[in-house]
Amino acid sequence: MSVRTRDSLGGRAAIVGIGATEFSKDSGRSELKLAVEAVGAALDDAGLTPADVDGMVTFTMDTSPEITVAQAAGVGELSFFSRVHYGGGAACATVQQAALAVATGVAEVVVCYRAFNERSGRRFGSGVQQREPSAEGAALGWALPFGLLTPASWVAMAAQRYLHTYGLTPEAFGHVAVMDRKYAATNPAAYFHGKPITLEDHAASRWIVEPLRLLDCCQETDGGQAIVVTSAERARDLRQPPAVIAAAAQGAGRAQEQMTSFYRDDLRGLPEMGVVAKQLWRTSGLAPSDIDVGILYDHFTPFVLMQLEEFGFCAPGEAADFVAEERLPLNTHGGQLGEAYLHGMNGMAEAVRQVRGTSVNQLPGAARALVTAGTGVPTSGLILGSDG
Numbered sequence: 600m601s602v603r604t605r606d607s608l609g610g611r612a613a614i615v616g617i618g619a620t621e622f623s624k625d626s627g628r629s630e631l632k633l634a635v636e637a638v639g640a641a642l643d644d645a646g647l648t649p650a651d652v653d654g655m656v657t658f659t660m661d662t663s664p665e666i667t668v669a670q671a672a673g674v675g676e677l678s679f680f681s682r683v684h685y686g687g688g689a690a691c692a693t694v695q696q697a698a699l700a701v702a703t704g705v706a707e708v709v710v711c712y713r714a715f716n717e718r719s720g721r722r723f724g725s726g727v728q729q730r731e732p733s734a735e736g737a738a739l740g741w742a743l744p745f746g747l748l749t750p751a752s753w754v755a756m757a758a759q760r761y762l763h764t765y766g767l768t769p770e771a772f773g774h775v776a777v778m779d780r781k782y783a784a785t786n787p788a789a790y791f792h793g794k795p796i797t798l799e800d801h802a803a804s805r806w807i808v809e810p811l812r813l814l815d816c817c818q819e820t821d822g823g824q825a826i827v828v829t830s831a832e833r834a835r836d837l838r839q840p841p842a843v844i845a846a847a848a849q850g851a852g853r854a855q856e857q858m859t860s861f862y863r864d865d866l867r868g869l870p871e872m873g874v875v876a877k878q879l880w881r882t883s884g885l886a887p888s889d890i891d892v893g894i895l896y897d898h899f900t901p902f903v904l905m906q907l908e909e910f911g912f913c914a915p916g917e918a919a920d921f922v923a924e925e926r927l928p929l930n931t932h933g934g935q936l937g938e939a940y941l942h943g944m945n946g947m948a949e950a951v952r953q954v955r956g957t958s959v960n961q962l963p964g965a966a967r968a969l970v971t972a973g974t975g976v977p978t979s980g981l982i983l984g985s986d987g
Contacts, residue, residue: 602850602874605881612698613834613841614983616645616827617948622790622939625719626821631671634663634714637823638672645827646838647708654679654706656693658713658942660686668712679706685857687896687973688871690943691981695847697828707829713944714823738856751816751899753858754975755808758901760866762810765916769810772900773801774922775929776814776936779897783933786959790818791937815900817935824944826951835986842951842983845967846883850874851977858975869902872971873909875980879969880911883982887912890982891965892953893927894946897934902974910969931960943972947981954985 618640620626620633634657642648652674655665665680679700683689690713697709715721747753762768780796783789796814804813834841852870854863863870880886887910897903904918913921922929932938932949939945950968952958958965972979 602878606878608698608702608844609846609882610843611702611831612828613831613843613986614694614826614947614951615829615834615837615839615841616641616647617825617951618642618644619824619945619948620822622788622820622822622941622945623718624819624821626716630714630716630720631663631667633716633821633823634661634668634712634825635671637714637825638668638710638712641710641825641827644839647827649673650675651708652710653677654697654700654709656681656683656696656709656711658682658686658689658693659684661713661715663714679709685973685976685978687898687942688976688978690896690947690972690979691847691970692849692972692979694826694828694844694947694981695849695979698844698847701828701830707833709828710825711828711944712823712825713942716821717940718819718821720821735857738859742859742861747859749808750858751811752808754899754901755811756861757866757975758810758899761901761905764867767916767919769812770798770802771904771919772810772815773798774919775897775900775903776801778922778925779930779934779936782931782960783937786933786938789933789938790820791933811899811901814936817898817940820939820941822939822941824941824948826944826947831986840955841986842954843986845885845982845984846879847979847981848875848878848882849977849979850878855977860975867905867915869905869909869974871976871978872906872974872980875971875978876910879980879982885967885982890927890967890969892931892950892962892968893929894931894950894968894970895929896943896946896971896973897930897936898940898973900936903929906971906974928962931958931962946970950981950983954983
């Protein structure tokens, strides 16, 4: 993949299996156990066995290494194993790496997974407690001493600038929260099943870091999710309708940092997602009007609005109205705000369900889904399509 040219990956690989544990606040078991359960469920969904797997991909942040998960899950020899950095920004990139391995013959069946006890164990929302010195971490030295210690505080800087520039109020972010919780309310797997909210509920929730309220921030979850990738040809003979990977991309912008890219010329957007958008549209040959459903990474509501604008669904500053008018169905599983925070992996699973036609909030005729990974960090994205 190049930022300047169309790549040849599109259509050569597909997602054929998805599996997850339950989503909870206290799993009562190790992260390795969660990973193995999710991997087993995904393979069963695909109609495959551990013996069929020869590749595994996860996040650098995952505590269960590929080799350990393979051993515990009964997988034999591996010809490909890999990890992707930058937290939630890695989500779609795990599938991209799996697709690259499959398309080049390095592996035949690759499992992508992520498992953590993010509520009962390490809580990412608590921010930086301690950190080993590193070149990457040095950038935090310009933010932490002044009190910007948590992800919410880092996002709040860009969110405040966005509101100021376009003359908006924090209610603009509430439309995203309301939308996610609407879909979560009808999703039995969602933590907030049966619990929709209103704009009034959003406005009444307590401040976390202005202009972000509690309902602008994703939840903390224990759980695991796995995804199985193989070639488009083999996919047609398996148990489930394939979700073909029409395009996959990673992106990092100029002056990129992890969540603290405050020294860019403009804080109103997400340049790294703009890089992903250009590559996805170029490679797939599609445009925003061709997308039936968007599964957009929603760890914080303001970045959902900015993503819509980076992808060209609407003009800068217009995304709140775009969401309020429901011009494009978004996060039909409830998102990380409503279903579970699995670093975006559960979002990819929902995109697969929409393309298969099996979502609990199924959209009639959904044939193409846009999926994005973590924002504010180097990130990634996918376009999935049916095989029809």
